Amino acid sequence: MGHPQKLQEIMPSFWQILQRFWPYIQKQQALAIGSLLALLAEVGLRLLEPWPLKFVFDRVVDPTGEASGIPLIDNLAPTTLLWLSALGLVLVTGLRSLAAYGSTVGFALTGTRVLTEVRNDLYRHLQSLSLSFHTKAKGGELTIRVISDIGLLKDVVVTAFLPLLGNVLILVGMVALMFWLHLELMLLALLTVPLFYIATARLSSQIRDVSRKQRQREGAMAATAAESIGAIKIVKTLSLEETFAQTFSGQSHKSLKDGVKAKRLEASLERTVDLLIAIATAIVLGRGAQLVLNNALTPGDLLVFLSYLKNAFKPVKDFAKYTGRLAKGTAAGERIIDLLDQKPEVQDLPGAKPAPQFQGYVQFENITFAYEPGHPTLKDIDFSVAPGQQVALVGHSGSGKSTLTSLILRLYDPDRGCILIDGYDIREYTAVSLRAQISVVLQESLLFAGSIWENIAYGSPNATPEQIITAAKIANAHDFIQNLPQGYDTVVGERGVTLSGGQRQRIAIARAAVRQAPILILDEPTTGLDQENEQVVVEALERLAWGKTTFIIAHDLYLAARADLILYIENGCILERGTHQELMQANGRYAELYNLQAAQRDLNNRQEATHVTR
Template sequence: MNRASPMTQAVPGLWAVITTFWPQIRAQWRLLLVAMVTLLADVGLRLLEPWPLKLLIDGVLIPTQTQPSLSLWGFTNLNAAWLLMLIAVGVIIIAVSRAIATYWNTVSLAIVGSRVMAQVRDQLYGHLQRLSLRYHYQARSGDLIIRVSSDANRLQEILLTAALPLVVSLLTLGGMVGVMAWLDLKLTLLSLATFPLFWLAANRLSAKIRHASLTQRHQEGAVASTAAESLSAIKLVQALSLEQAFADLFSRQNQRSLQENIETKRLAANLERLVDVLIAFGTALVMGYGGHLVIEDALTAGTVLVFLTYLRNAYKPVQNFAKYTGRLAKAAASGERILNILAETPDIQDKPGAIPAPFFQGRIEFKYVSFGYHPDQAILDGLNLTVRPGEKIALVGASGSGKSTLLSLLLRLYDPTAGKIFIDGHDLRDYQLTSLRNQMAVVLQESLLFAATIRENIAYGIEGATMAEIEAAARLANAHKFILELPQGYDTVVGERGTTLSGGQRQRLAIARAAMRQTPILILDEPTSGLDKVNEQLVFEALERLAENRTTFLVTHNLQLAIAADQILYLYQGQIREQGTHAELLARQGVYADLFQRQTLATVTKSLGR
């Protein structure tokens, strides 16, 4: 059975967090130096606080008693009035000095904690952005949001609200025990008799606190994930009357999270109350034995009173230890969750020696390219393809034939399991990933718009974009007219994901955004799917203008959009089954021709039916 101390269990996790983020912490060395100096000053002043009380008792209130300790301070020749004045001034000086030290210690560490936390969150979010699609498809977005926001805040507790008080408590405890031992060793040993009991209690309960905290964080992630999933698909949820089903699921997960939170609080409260009882026992022992020493004239009354004050203050660090071990356990659990993400290695990343991509001419070659999302399931199988600069390629075929996968490989969202992809004669993997993707514009079936103005959505990611350029892109996309009809024109704020606009309007804004990028390669994945005839025609016209002089890949089930392509590829089970122009494929009377004729017949029939 593992009986390791929970703090011993937590220390490796905390140490891993500190070492991982040491560069960010080290950058704040000036503030950390201020914090360290003021921390030591605070501890020293805590040790001085009881001594004016000793001088008051032994030098003023009981002046007839021999005061051997007063001679150490040079106060034996002072009259009571001067000694009272010095005691009062000393109390004020100690209090003011400690207030100043505590203020600068707290402020400096608060700044350090906030700065480091912000950098940690930036690093975590940036790493999540770089992790491969494979990871994101398996993870739950709500849980990731919890890790970026709430778990990152918990790390600040390690530095500010838990680790710092614990360090102060331990240093103060060490100093007080040293002074107490100097005053009377036997009394000191008696006062420490209850410490082993505290240590056993802290070990036992803190382990449970840490486990409950980690379980609670997982439950909070599940709650956030359920909320994010249902709210992001609220239209479908309402359309299928799934509101109550999701509400019940959310309630069950919320209750489990609540129960774990209550359990964590209950365990922490048990630990703190147990420490209170141990403190009472320790104080009773010291009061009894200390009183006996005063009666026997072995110690002065002032010394015993100072000793009791020290003892009471010495137990405060013990109380803080009980309190903050629980917090450190929670912070360690959050730190583990963040480090788990940072330990994930992106499947797709720049290889050593990768170079910035030059401006592409647009010649693209697939040579014996194979790929599968699972080792035993090939989506593309030995595919070969050559595309000349400025050529328009239409990819058609049944769902699952590998059309969108081919585009994902071109964007390097995935790497081929076999074969290579070349642009202008160089392997994609020779180029830095960002410089590669910056030369590709993408219009997807479900265009992503942000909760921002129309103008900001069109120019998103383009620094220094002028209003003239934005308007020109909107005109190219057949969007300028409907934008002007909106309440604030280009300054109209669209809803999150563009829900305040129609599907055709969203697609035209996506085309305008692609036009702003002015890239040599254009990728279109079902850009007209789900649009009515009017919007489809407007989008099609915009796409035709957008594709001019660009190497273009178009994935579509609507073969009318493929007619004007320079090459049409009919994909079947990851291979090119037919390839050629529209006229060439019709002349062959193969699967493409059959599919085109059936689509045309269905369109005519539907039109006549109206």
């Protein structure tokens, strides 16, 4: 008793979770109110359950006993009262069971609906977070939060918190009735409350800490598993299976130790509570029996009091039983709220409007950007691109080329300066409408698990079958797709592992082509391809880029040399700009790098020719 306060201490954030989710609960207001009424009915009927037994002990077992003070009962014959009491016991218990069923199912349905909606919103929120968040976060841990943490919180609400809520109401009612039945016995029962407080305070805090640590370890395990499985080819190539297995095993072993420790603490708390309940019952039974022998209390009153005492301690027992679950649920809720509290660094500004159809005139005006304060990745970038022009971004790795194109997509916002499309700051438009008019082909041609048809259609979900086939033809993909066992309905593995690199890249090009966007970004689209596939992909890219404002990030300067404008970027600054001929005449960094690549290419060709001759 006195444990509602302790409940708040054990679940310091549970109320914050309820408050945070209150708007979701309000949507299920009718169901929640109906479940609450059923719960109150169950509490009232549970309070009535012992009274038929009181009448049997006081008026049937001992017919000469003290009258109940209720004329309707006192005037009944003992046999009649016995059968009525038995019938009343069955009726009250049956109605209580029906009310308990209604409240349990109703609250379970409420919790399931609420937390399902929370999960959906959490996933949407996760998708809306900026790229800077996702580059630092671990994918496996985020998956645990969306799937496992919500599931655990739902389980805790349905199987632990709501039953405890009912028991607390029962506790309040029974304590009030025990005070009314006999003040002295009630005060004796309260003697054990300080012991309850001391026992639960120490053990419950330890259970909460261990449970929170266990959830963190489970998140680390998920991150390790997701990382190794996602890069399984590299893991096998480098023979890292045992390394990752040992890391996972170590985390799993620590999680196991935490789980066992939590179970031991829960068991210790439950057994301690059992012992204290037995002590309180023994004290009340001893003193109550003396009062009965002295005719200061009827046997029925003692029976009702002991019944109430047993049920009044039930919330304490349940609290001990569910402390581990509640602690895990609290830890899960804290992690969910932590994720919901993350704010996207890139958001639509107030008053942002859908972008009109772009012509493709792009301007960078004095752009400076840094991932970390004080360490700029781009510095004072200033250039413009006419509609339909092709711009090549060249330079060593890490110079800021990919960052520059990420700013066009508003994956990040610049720290200073602005990017204009057709004369308007791109921040004036909604991010969705901006990105809808930009096609991207990345170095890693990522495909999703699904059919080839679906993977191409991701570029434009409303594309017609004719548009998808036309896009595949532009990408030089139609012929090889037709030769696959199920053609366009062929299902590719996750990340497209069932296709070759060249095939994956051509499907990625088709996905960009079906978008029919006026602006195109090509980020190292031919890297890692053999000569034959590279030629096919370059032909597809040329068709794709026709008439579009195109940004090409390329280490292969033979691909960059075809561009209308070449920007040589180093340490975040544009060191050289111009056409291929202009830069070669300037004999600067670009010319030096181009000549180096040309010499290497000639050497490779001679070696290949020598090999063929032999």
